[in-house]
Amino acid sequence: MDGAEFALRTPTRRRLHKGPLLAIGIAVAYVAIVLVLPLVTVFGEALDKGFGLALAAITEPDALAAIRLTLTVAAIAVPLNLIFGLAASWAVAKFEFRGKSVLVALIDLPFAVSPVISGLIYVLVFGAQGWLGPWLVAHDIHVIFAVPGIVLATMFVTFPFVARELIPLMQAQGKDEEETAISLGASGWQTFRRVTLPNIRLGLLYGVLLCNARAMGEFGAVSVVSGHIRGLTNTMPLHIEMLYNDYDHVGAFAVAALLTLLALLTLVAKSILEWRSPELRAHHP
C-alpha cells in the first residue's frame, strides 16, 4: 500500500527514491576519497613550507629542464598520435578491408601491455646491445637514454587514445553524411573538412586531451628508456620520483602540483570548447 501511494506522489513532489540517493552518495564519497582528497593533498604538501619554496623548486634548472622535456615530448607525440588516430579510425569506421580486425586489436595493445614492457621492447630494439644498436652506434644516433627514445616510448603508450575515442563515434555516425556530401559535389578533402571533422571534433578533442595528459604523465615506459639523467633526460614524472626519493617533499609535490595543474588546465579547456559549440547547446537547450 505504502509503495503505491509513494508512486502516486512522486510525479508532483519529484522526491528521489532511496536507490538513486544511495548511488549518488556512493559516487560522491568515492570521488571525494579517491580523487579530491589526493588532489588537495598534492597542493597542500606543495605549499606546506610556503609559496616561495614551491616556486623555487619548480624554477631550479633541473626542474625547468624536466618541464621543457615533458612539453617537448608531448608536443611531438600528441600531434603524431592525432594523425595516426584520425587515419586509423577513418579507415576502420568507414571502409571494409582485409586485416581490419587485426588492426583494431593492435590498437588496443598498448592498453594491454604494461608500460614497463613497452619500454623494455624499445631498449631491446634500439639499445646498444639491441637489434639496431650497432647500426645506430655506427651512425652516432642516440635513441635509448636520449630524447628520441622517450618520444617513441610515449607515442607507443599513448597511441590508442585518439583512435579508441573516434572509432565508436565514427562507426555510430555511419557514412550517410559523407555520401551525401560527395553526391552534392564535394571533394574528398571538402567532405573530410566540412562534414567528417566537425562531426567528430568533440571526440577528437577529448581523445587528444587524454592522449596529452597521459603523454605528460607517462612514467613506466619512459623510466626504462630515459636513463634518468638530471637536466637532460628527466621528464616531470621522473623528476618528481627522483626528488621524492631524495626526501625533497616540497620539491616533489611542487612539481607534482604543476603537473596536476597542467592536466586540470586541459580539462578546463575542453569544457570551454564544449560550452562554446553552438549545436551542442541546441541539443541540450
Added chain:
Amino acid sequence: MSISVRGITKRFGEFQALRGIDLDVATGELVALLGPSGCGKTTLLRIIAGLESADAGVVRFAGQDATDWPVRKRKVGFVFQHYALFRHMTVSDNVAFGLNVKPRRERPSKAKIAARVAELLKLVQLDWAGDRYPAQLSGGQRQRVALARALAVEPDVLLLDEPFGALDTQVRQELRRWLRRLHDELHFTSVFVTHDQHEALEVADRIVVLNAGKLEQAGAPDQVYDAPSSAFVHRFLGSVNEIPGELAGDQVRVGPLALERPAHLAAQFSAPDAPVKVLVRPHEIAVERAGERGGGAWQAEVKAVRMLGPIVRLELLPDGGGPVLEAEISRERYEQERFVAGERVGLSLRRFEVYGADAA
C-alpha cells in the same frame, strides 16, 4: 535525363544482391523500386548513384556510359532514409552545402546562394526554419530539408532511398503526396526505393518489383496491381487469398466452382489437369446472401465481420474445408446488407490469377 541499366550484378561476399538487372527510366519519369528487404533495391539505387560499384553490367546516363563515373560527375541528388542532414550545420547551411563546395569560378555569389536557399526552403515550406539545427526539427521536416538540399544543385536525377520509411503514417502520406506534386511541378527524373506497396502505387508513374536480386515485373501501377506476372508480385502488391485448385480441360476448379481458364495460362501448363494455386484479392470475392440471385454455387459461413473504416472485411469459412477466405466489401454495401457472423453466404470470384501449385 534518362537512365539505362543493363545486366547489373552485385555480390557481397556470399550474398548475391543483384542478378542481372535491366532497367530503363525515361526522362521526367518517377519510378518506384519495390520489394521486400534484402531484395537488392537499395543496392541498385546506390549503384545508379555511384555510391556502390557493380561487379558486372552497365549504367548509362542519357545514353552515355556512366558505369565508372565518380559520384560527383553523375549529378544525382541522393536522399537517405534517415535524412543524413549535416548535424553541425543550420538548415540553411545544409541546403547551401552543394553550392558552397563548388569550385570558386562556378560558385554563385553569397547573395545568390542565400536567395536560392530561401527559395528552396519556401518550396519545402520551411522558410521559418533556416537558423534551426536538424536536431530541432521533426522527422518530416528533416526529410524536407534533405530534399531541398538535394534539389539545390539542380541534379539531373533524384534518387531516394526509402525516403519516408522512418516517418509515422500520417506524415508519410502527406509527404509522399507532396513529393508527387513537387515532381509534377519540376519534372525531375526520379527513382525511389520503397518496401511499401501503397507508397509505390500512390506516387510512382511506374513500379519495378524486385525479388531476391531479380526484376520480377515492371509496369504502370494498375498494370502491376491488376495483372501481376507472378505469384510473388501478386502477393507483394496487396493482400491476397490463396486457394488450392486444379486445372480441368479449359476450366479451373476451385472448390465447387468451375471457372473459365484464363487464356494466357495455356503456355504455362502443359498437363491438362495440373494442381494450381488460385490467387484472389479480397475485394475481388463477390459475396451474396445465400438464396438471393442464385447466391453462387460456393457456400460459406461468415465467421467474423471487421470494420476497417471505408471497407468492411468478412472472414469466410467455405463449405467443404479449405483455407479461411477474406473478402472486402464497401461500407455502403455493408450498410445495405448487414452481414453478421454465423450467417450463410454464396461466393464467386470476380477476378483471379492462376499459378502453378509450386509457385513460391
